Amino acid sequence: xxxxxxxxxxxxxxxxxxxxxxxxxxxxxxxxxxxxxxxxxxxxxxxxxxxxxxxxxxxxxxxxxxxxxxxxxxxxxxxxxxxxxxxxxxxxxxxxxxxxxxxxxxxxxx
Amino acid sequence: xxxxxxxxxxxxxxxxxxxxxxxxxxxxxxxxxxxxxxxxxxxxxxxxxxxxxxxxxxxxxxxxxxxxxxxxxxxxxxxxxxxxxxxxxxxxxxxxxxxxxxxxxxxxxx
Numbered sequence: 001x002x003x004x005x006x007x008x009x010x011x012x013x014x015x016x017x018x019x020x021x022x023x024x025x026x027x028x029x030x031x032x033x034x035x036x037x038x039x040x041x042x043x044x045x046x047x048x049x050x051x052x053x054x055x056x057x058x059x060x061x062x063x064x065x066x067x068x069x070x071x072x073x074x075x076x077x078x079x080x081x082x083x084x085x086x087x088x089x090x091x092x093x094x095x096x097x098x099x100x101x102x103x104x105x106x107x108x109x110x
Numbered sequence: 111x112x113x114x115x116x117x118x119x120x121x122x123x124x125x126x127x128x129x130x131x132x133x134x135x136x137x138x139x140x141x142x143x144x145x146x147x148x149x150x151x152x153x154x155x156x157x158x159x160x161x162x163x164x165x166x167x168x169x170x171x172x173x174x175x176x177x178x179x180x181x182x183x184x185x186x187x188x189x190x191x192x193x194x195x196x197x198x199x200x201x202x203x204x205x206x207x208x209x210x211x212x213x214x215x216x217x218x219x220x
Contacts, residue, residue, distance in 0.1 A: 009150070031207060042114075042200050042211025043153070088152055090209075095160060096141050097168070098209065100152040 003027055004091055006101035014109050016078050021104045023089035024071040029099075030092050032065055032072045037086040037103075046074075079108045112136055116201050116212035123191045123219045131186040131215050133201030141204045142184040143168075144176060146197040147214075153200060159184055191219045 004025045013019055023032070031050045035043035047056050049065035049072060056063045060083075062075040076083055089101045114135045123129055133142065140161050145153040145168075155168030157176040165176045173195060175187045184203075188195060196219045202209040 004152075006152075033207070033209075040214070042202070042213055043209075044211070045208045048207055090153075092207065095158075095166070096204065097155060097158065098143070099169075100145075100154070102150055102152040 003099040004089055004101035006087075006089060006104050008104060009102065010105050010107075012107040012109065013079055015080055017108075019076050019079060019106070021074045021076075021087055021106075022071070023073070023101050025091060026070065027091065027093075027099075028069050030069075032069070033090045033092070033098070034063055034072070034074055035088045035090065037088060043086075043088055076106075079106075081108045081110050084108050114201055114203055114210050114212040116199075116215050118215060119213065120216045121218070123188075123217065125192060125219060127191050128187070128189050129191065129217075130188075131199055131201075131217075133184045133186070133203075133212060134182055135184075135201075135203040135210070136182060137203060137205070137210065138181070139203035139205045139210075140181075142178065143202045143204075143209070144174070144184065144186045145200045145202065146170065146195075147200060148197050156186065156199075191217075193219045195219050 034046045037043040052067045052069045054065045060077045087104045090098045143158040144156040159178040162181040199215045201212040
């Protein structure tokens with residue numbers, strides 16, 4: 001059983017479209033991270049959100065942490081082919097342990 | 111500054127064989143982790159270490175052992191490989207939140 005549920009699992013969109021990826025849990029985390037992973041490589045950190053209700057922006061990417069620190073969303077505006085990849089959320093628990101969601105595989109077609 | 115390195119990159123084992131995966135980091139990080147990644151499952155924590163000489167079990171520790179004799183190295187051992195251990199294995203390290211991942215080891219057990 002995954003502690004963190006991500007949706008959707010797969011997303012295929014045209015360049016220029018907007019999209020939102022969700023990461024939900026019944027557990028409270030001290031922080032939540034979003035990673036992007038490309039084929040054949042390890043995940044790379046995009047952002048860490050710590051405070052309930054926090055919103056962070058990274059160019060065309062907007063990340064939000066739920067008020068109760070149980071869920072998060074990633075919104076991409078005007079997606080580009082370079083955004084293609086696997087997006088993973090990870091919740092930080094005790095002893096600096098991290099629990100990953102199952103991932104959202106995004107494909108942005110030119 | 112190499113970051114996190116993993117050896118080997120690829121390996122094929124027969125059922126019952128043993129092997130050791132090596133992870134090395136040059137960032138002086140206290141925490142190190144071993145994950146496995148399977149299709150549709152995100153990353154699952156196998157074992158982790160909060161410092162030199164310490165190890166602890168993660169979500170899926172059965173069939174694996176680890177050692178952290180030196181701060182910069184974290185070894186993952188498979189004593190008797192099984193086909194269910196076919197996966198991509200990632201090592202990561204951190205000191206205060208952001209995890210830095212290695213490039214992964216693709217292991218196939220026949």
